[in-house]
Amino acid sequence: MSCEELRELYELYVLGALDPAERRELDEHLGRNCPQCAPGVRQARGLVGQIALAAPAAEPPERLRRRVLAAVSPDPEPRASAGWGLTHAWATAALLMFIAVVWYANKERQTAADLAALNFRLEQARTTNTELTAQNRVLSEALALVNLPESRQLVFGTTDPAPPRGRIWVHPERGVLLLASRLPAARAGRIYEMWVIPKSGPPAPAGLFNSDARGEATHVFPQPVNFGAVAAIAVTEEPAAGVPAPTSTPLIVAKF
Amino acid sequence: MLLTLAWAAQPASAADDRALIDGLRRRDPEAMARLYDQFGRVVYALIHRIVQNPGVAEDLVQETFLRVWNQAQALDPERGSVAAWLLTVARHRAIDWRRSADGKRDSSRWETYEDERPGNFVDMEKVLVDADQARRVREALSKLNEKQRGVIELAYFEGLTQTEMSARLGEPLGTVKTWVRAALKCLREELSVEP
Numbered sequence: 001m002s003c004e005e006l007r008e009l010y011e012l013y014v015l016g017a018l019d020p021a022e023r024r025e026l027d028e029h030l031g032r033n034c035p036q037c038a039p040g041v042r043q044a045r046g047l048v049g050q051i052a053l054a055a056p057a058a059e060p061p062e063r064l065r066r067r068v069l070a071a072v073s074p075d076p077e078p079r080a081s082a083g084w085g086l087t088h089a090w091a092t093a094a095l096l097m098f099i100a101v102v103w104y105a106n107k108e109r110q111t112a113a114d115l116a117a118l119n120f121r122l123e124q125a126r127t128t129n130t131e132l133t134a135q136n137r138v139l140s141e142a143l144a145l146v147n148l149p150e151s152r153q154l155v156f157g158t159t160d161p162a163p164p165r166g167r168i169w170v171h172p173e174r175g176v177l178l179l180a181s182r183l184p185a186a187r188a189g190r191i192y193e194m195w196v197i198p199k200s201g202p203p204a205p206a207g208l209f210n211s212d213a214r215g216e217a218t219h220v221f222p223q224p225v226n227f228g229a230v231a232a233i234a235v236t237e238e239p240a241a242g243v244p245a246p247t248s249t250p251l252i253v254a255k256f
Numbered sequence: 257m258l259l260t261l262a263w264a265a266q267p268a269s270a271a272d273d274r275a276l277i278d279g280l281r282r283r284d285p286e287a288m289a290r291l292y293d294q295f296g297r298v299v300y301a302l303i304h305r306i307v308q309n310p311g312v313a314e315d316l317v318q319e320t321f322l323r324v325w326n327q328a329q330a331l332d333p334e335r336g337s338v339a340a341w342l343l344t345v346a347r348h349r350a351i352d353w354r355r356s357a358d359g360k361r362d363s364s365r366w367e368t369y370e371d372e373r374p375g376n377f378v379d380m381e382k383v384l385v386d387a388d389q390a391r392r393v394r395e396a397l398s399k400l401n402e403k404q405r406g407v408i409e410l411a412y413f414e415g416l417t418q419t420e421m422s423a424r425l426g427e428p429l430g431t432v433k434t435w436v437r438a439a440l441k442c443l444r445e446e447l448s449v450e451p
Binding site: 008012016019043045047048049052053054055056064065069208223241242 | 296301305379411417
């Protein structure tokens with residue numbers, strides 16, 4: 001199809017209302033950075049987004065604000081039972097965990113430690129609804145990334161005398177997934193920050209995370225990575241708000 | 257299927273938006289509080305409209321805000337549109353849940369998250385989230401005939417493709433496409449501004 005013909009599809013593309021063949025065609029076209037269609041689709045996102053304002057009024061309960069803010073608080077409040085919503089979140093988490101376990105069981109060279117880590121995360125998911133939601137998100141992103149053939153796996157810490165150890169998957173479009181074990185929680189007022197280190201130029205920040213009480217950490221950085229330009233993925237301990245450039249010696253370095 | 261006005265929220269200036277995005281990128285919980293106060297009602301109303309279940313809506317609202325919190329570093333403070341991004345993430349979460357609950361195995365339509373990358377929401381017309389804009393949207397939709405409004409609702413609130421709409425409505429695909437095309441043309445004329 002020509003750009004003029006594709007123009008009729010911009011809003012349908014954003015809505016997700018195209019059939020697979022049409023969607024693929026526009027996807028491929030946009031992948032070539034068409035100077036007409038790319039801004040056209042951006043404008044369509046604005047138009048389609050406005051339809052949300054037609055949703056009938058529905059007042060969120062006051063506790064929802066507390067839930068959302070507690071989830072991003074450094075010290076979340078204990079939570080009460082969430083009833084049916086918890087059941088739904090639990091069911092979703094359990095399904096994701098099942099898929100993850102099957103994937104891991106069939107993956108060559110996968111260690112028992114990885115399965116143990118997943119099982120532990122399953123136990124963790126029973127604790128609070130907040131944690132369940134976060135677990136769903138992380139696992140969804142992780143599964144989407146590690147299953148792709150384009151993903152490259154890096155292993156760190158296996159030859160080091162001291163922990164941490166783990167694996168990093170890097171996908172050129174979907175970004176970076178880190179799974180680490182034996183990584184003690186960052187000190188008070190500090191946090192771990194991941195870096196994408198290029199072959200030349202300064203390291204680029206790739207998100208903040210911390211490890212759990214068992215010293216295990218999962219972190220996803222969902223941004224494209226240029227395989228040709230990257231030298232390594234690294235992790236440093238930094239002030240809790242994060243920093244634009246590393247200020248300490250890396251705890252983790254996985255060379256590309 | 258009449259659409260009704262949902263809510264009213266306070267409009268924000270471009271400087272407010274930049275400050276908000278900067279705060280989210282710094283992982284400042286105060287920025288998250290401002291984000292929720294500004295958009296929490298519309299996000300909840302949207303998700304509630306799609307899933308029709310208050311408990312599920314609460315979970316998905318939380319998931320939506322957490323996703324934005326965790327990916328905000330990738331949003332450009334100068335060029336990004338946090339409202340458009342947030343509403344897209346909310347709609348995707350809700351439709352994925354609905355399709356999964358309906359037993360549709362292709363419910364992972366947005367699982368790849370290609371459509372909701374923060375980088376997609378730059379250099380675009382600001383999505384206004386206030387009472388005046390809500391009124392404009394309602395008026396624009398009221399200009400559609402019942403068939404046209406129906407297919408827009410099926411596409412936006414239920415996430416159906418045109419083929420699925422054709423099956424649901426028992427109408428030929430060509431007819432559905434004609435309704436959709438006419439509806440979108442009208443909405444473009446009523447709601448779009450120059451890029």
